[in-house]
Amino acid sequence: MSGSHGETINVTLKVWRQTSxxxxxxxxxxxxxxxxDASFLEMLDLLNEELNAAGKEPIAFESDCREGICxxxxxxxxGRAHGPQKATATCxxxxxxxxxxxxxxxxxxxxxxxxVIRDLAVDRSPLDAIIEAGGYISVNTGAxxxxxxxxxxxxxxxxxxxxxxxxxxxxCVAACPNSAAQLFTSAKIGxxxxxxxxxxxxxxxxxxxxxxxxxxFGSCTNHGECTEACPKEISLDFIALMNRxxxxxxxxxxxxxxxx
Amino acid sequence: xxxxxxxxxxxxxxxxxxxxKFSMNLVNxxxxxxxxxxxxxxxxxxxxxxxxxxxxxxxxxxxxFHDSPRRAHSIAAQGGINAAKNYTNDGDSVxxxxxxxxxGGDYRSREANVxxxxxxxxxxIDQATxxxxxxxxxxxxxxxxxxxxxxxxxxxxxxxxxxxQQLLIGAYSALMRQVAAGTVELHTRAELLDVVKKDxxxxxxxxxxxxxxxxxxxxxxxxxxxxxxxxxxYFLSTNAMMCNVTAAWRAHKRGAYFANPxxxxxxxxxxxxxxxxxxxxxxxxESLRNDGRIWVPSAFDxxxxxxxxxxxxxxxxxxxxxxxxxxxxxxxxxxxxxKTVCDEGHGVGPLKNGVYLDFAAxxxxxxxxxxxxxxxxxxxxxxxxxxxxxYEQPMRIYPAIHYTMGGLWVDYHLMTTVPGLYSIGExxxxxxxxxxxxxxxxxxxxxxxxxxxxxxxxxxxxxxxGNPVVPVDDPVFTTAVAGIEDEAHRWLSIxxxxxxxxxxxxxxxxxxxxxxxxxxxxxxxxxxxxxxALRSEFxxxxxxxxxxxxxxxxxxxxxxxxxxxxxAELMARDALERSESCGGHFRxxxxxxxxxxxxxxxxxxxxxxxxxxxxxxxxxRHREELTFETVALSQRSYK
Ligand SMILES: Cc1cc2nc3c(=O)[nH]c(=O)nc-3n(C[C@H](O)[C@H](O)[C@H](O)COP(=O)(O)OP(=O)(O)OC[C@H]3O[C@@H](n4cnc5c(N)ncnc54)[C@H](O)[C@@H]3O)c2cc1C
Ligand code: SF4
Ligand code: FES
Numbered sequence: 001m002s003g004s005h006g007e008t009i010n011v012t013l014k015v016w017r018q019t020s021x022x023x024x025x026x027x028x029x030x031x032x033x034x035x036x037d038a039s040f041l042e043m044l045d046l047l048n049e050e051l052n053a054a055g056k057e058p059i060a061f062e063s064d065c066r067e068g069i070c071x072x073x074x075x076x077x078x079g080r081a082h083g084p085q086k087a088t089a090t091c092x093x094x095x096x097x098x099x100x101x102x103x104x105x106x107x108x109x110x111x112x113x114x115x116v117i118r119d120l121a122v123d124r125s126p127l128d129a130i131i132e133a134g135g136y137i138s139v140n141t142g143a144x145x146x147x148x149x150x151x152x153x154x155x156x157x158x159x160x161x162x163x164x165x166x167x168x169x170x171x172c173v174a175a176c177p178n179s180a181a182q183l184f185t186s187a188k189i190g191x192x193x194x195x196x197x198x199x200x201x202x203x204x205x206x207x208x209x210x211x212x213x214x215x216x217f218g219s220c221t222n223h224g225e226c227t228e229a230c231p232k233e234i235s236l237d238f239i240a241l242m243n244r245x246x247x248x249x250x251x252x253x254x255x256x257x258x259x260x
Numbered sequence: 261x262x263x264x265x266x267x268x269x270x271x272x273x274x275x276x277x278x279x280x281k282f283s284m285n286l287v288n289x290x291x292x293x294x295x296x297x298x299x300x301x302x303x304x305x306x307x308x309x310x311x312x313x314x315x316x317x318x319x320x321x322x323x324x325f326h327d328s329p330r331r332a333h334s335i336a337a338q339g340g341i342n343a344a345k346n347y348t349n350d351g352d353s354v355x356x357x358x359x360x361x362x363x364g365g366d367y368r369s370r371e372a373n374v375x376x377x378x379x380x381x382x383x384x385i386d387q388a389t390x391x392x393x394x395x396x397x398x399x400x401x402x403x404x405x406x407x408x409x410x411x412x413x414x415x416x417x418x419x420x421x422x423x424x425q426q427l428l429i430g431a432y433s434a435l436m437r438q439v440a441a442g443t444v445e446l447h448t449r450a451e452l453l454d455v456v457k458k459d460x461x462x463x464x465x466x467x468x469x470x471x472x473x474x475x476x477x478x479x480x481x482x483x484x485x486x487x488x489x490x491x492x493x494y495f496l497s498t499n500a501m502m503c504n505v506t507a508a509w510r511a512h513k514r515g516a517y518f519a520n521p522x523x524x525x526x527x528x529x530x531x532x533x534x535x536x537x538x539x540x541x542x543x544x545x546e547s548l549r550n551d552g553r554i555w556v557p558s559a560f561d562x563x564x565x566x567x568x569x570x571x572x573x574x575x576x577x578x579x580x581x582x583x584x585x586x587x588x589x590x591x592x593x594x595x596x597x598x599k600t601v602c603d604e605g606h607g608v609g610p611l612k613n614g615v616y617l618d619f620a621a622x623x624x625x626x627x628x629x630x631x632x633x634x635x636x637x638x639x640x641x642x643x644x645x646x647x648x649x650x651y652e653q654p655m656r657i658y659p660a661i662h663y664t665m666g667g668l669w670v671d672y673h674l675m676t677t678v679p680g681l682y683s684i685g686e687x688x689x690x691x692x693x694x695x696x697x698x699x700x701x702x703x704x705x706x707x708x709x710x711x712x713x714x715x716x717x718x719x720x721x722x723x724x725x726g727n728p729v730v731p732v733d734d735p736v737f738t739t740a741v742a743g744i745e746d747e748a749h750r751w752l753s754i755x756x757x758x759x760x761x762x763x764x765x766x767x768x769x770x771x772x773x774x775x776x777x778x779x780x781x782x783x784x785x786x787x788x789x790x791x792x793a794l795r796s797e798f799x800x801x802x803x804x805x806x807x808x809x810x811x812x813x814x815x816x817x818x819x820x821x822x823x824x825x826x827x828a829e830l831m832a833r834d835a836l837e838r839s840e841s842c843g844g845h846f847r848x849x850x851x852x853x854x855x856x857x858x859x860x861x862x863x864x865x866x867x868x869x870x871x872x873x874x875x876x877x878x879x880x881r882h883r884e885e886l887t888f889e890t891v892a893l894s895q896r897s898y899k
Contacts, residue, residue, distance in 0.1 A: 020810065035535060042537045052759045057806045060813060064500040066540050067641065069425055070331045092644050117471060118811045125448065128328050132440045136433035137392045141312040141710045144390035148347060151401030161394040164426060168330055192392050
């Protein structure tokens, strides 16, 4: 395998380095010649090879699937979560989105709820805490009835799916000036709340998840930066739905509905 | 050579599992909380098992090296999951799914396991739907199905192009519900580096915290490995970057036999590599073969753009050679044919390393919207990677390593050869024989985790009632912990000149060339010596910088690549010994006049399971004979 059909561009990288959560961090500058066929993370791989060869510790950054589905990757590129391309996770970004002589500033996701672990890697475990608070339908293995017993109108199924597409990357939080996690939380609440299977726990789920979210993250002031950064283009409508459900959950006579 | 005991129950095939569920020992509900079970891995197999065991009342500890269970490699599965629901009324049944799977596996799987898999497949769809998995539905609101390679019925359930993500979110949410309930203790960013035994029985594991570097022992009455497959031994594969064999391999070194390591699957529809910096390959879902037509230019080195090549100058080689199945032949057949046409010089694209997958006819027939509704996200993915628009020009695809059928040997209870140690999901070898059919891995992982292991594990645990776990200050644990701490320092002190990735990439090249899509005796011999030479170089010249008490990704990888080296040798040895072709294992010396895989049922209708004999010695090959009571062995034909 040799010979590329992309062109080569030269870029200046300003990369954030930080050895631990409480160590001070700072930018490091590197020049990189790179084919436009390479992905953004492959460019970082190459840079790491060069650093290692020069006896310098490679830059820590996270990725796994490298196809935009696992939500492991994610950095700020020129101030934007996941970079310039719409509906694209960091790992799917290719260097053909950049031009010769570009300066590219690479930083970790910045949010109060996501402390830096090292360099570009952050801790996003509070997102799991929100799911733990109620992001599920309570059905033990074996307790399910035949899958076709309850038809789900296609429109509802499709809408639930649009919400379920969230990959849990946390870019919405990183993009938000308040470090709010409304888009992530509402995507999960919307996914389950729109399906017939999700009705029994709808109000208790919403209440528990929203309140756990508020323990870790800032509050939403409707900037809409989250949906702009979201690689799955989760819609702001889900935040509206969540807010409505939360109000209802709060006032609902839940005892009467047999729910807590 | 010893003979392995599969513990397949007596009775007719269709009754075995039902009868066996009745005859197995049970742990009564109040006693379940007296048992500790460790589950390593939180992909479909591990998350479903940990959640279900927690629901049953066992005390579960779940481990993953990911930062969240939801990131396991299962998330990337695109195409779908099989189940014998027969919702489409096209003649499907448990028996047909069973039959297709045994045949698709080229008669190298265990009939009883496969039948059980087909039986529980229907429960998986019910369970997932109840959890809120948004499977595709028709306008009446009922579940939709599509067909997949290797089957003539529509039995594949799907969720746009992200079936794996949706199923995993279902299993992950069930798991998080148990975490909230306190039945499961979740350990993230925790990598298993050793399996610990006492008096011959698995009693726990040793884990390294990937952030602090701390090495800790954990004990339990049973240990379950759900740690996925080993495709990344090839470096370039469709698997996520962090997939590795370490958990299974270290269990192997503690006595678990490793079965059929040479059975690896090449997926026919991946985006061809574009350059040396390529870090992984991207799969284009096999479901695309339902509507896409595969072709190459009939002429050698035809450099015209696809659109300028008239019908008469195109070779739709799968439709030509296999009229009955056409573009839907099984993966191994589709892959080998692509290799053949490219090797002959018909390849397309700048590196001539691809074949066309063309949607022009489907778009003309069904309209752009219908195609975009079905495959839109896959088309977008393709365009992002290649910069080419598949609505306007055909995709370029090429086979890539995708799945590993080999893995830890397990009996009918999914227990390895080490008592108390289980393996489920892709990590075990059980159900796919020498070739896995599309949409069957998700089915197997969830079958194992939701519906098989939770029953079978009780049979063995019942006999352990009253036995305390081995305390973690027992010498078996302290020695193992010290060994793992030493290992980290050994990598850091080598101070060679080349990175871990450099060696991994070079290893991958050897494995792809010698133990890839086609293998032969001399090539495998050569591969063995190449692997061993590179391995010595790795151990003396690798450069791992930094320290062991912080996030250190090179250090993590060093241990994984070391295990890949050892595995690669075993793969070559296994491929060499198996002097027949079957499924994904294609020995060039053994093919029919038409170039199809030629099995040797008289000599190789068995599972090869390798026993570790210590460092520096060759493993011993054991066999489990495969007997086929229900399915008649025949030459697979998809013509
Ligand atoms: C791109 C792609 C598409 C696919 N599409 C389909 C499809 O459409 N249909 C289908 O049926 N199959 C498909 N497959 C195959 C299928 O996705 C996998 O075989 C299956 O998901 C494996 O599940 P698993 O639970 O066994 O392992 P995985 O999902 O790989 O999970 C492994 C788990 O183990 C953990 N782990 C591993 N090692 C350690 C360790 N040492 N310490 C701690 N934790 C560890 C990981 O963190 C992870 O949680 C696809 C595969 C690929 C690559
Ligand atoms: S809502 Fe979008 S940005 Fe936020 S976690 Fe989900 S996928 Fe990522
Ligand atoms: S690495 Fe999986 S989404 Fe980017």
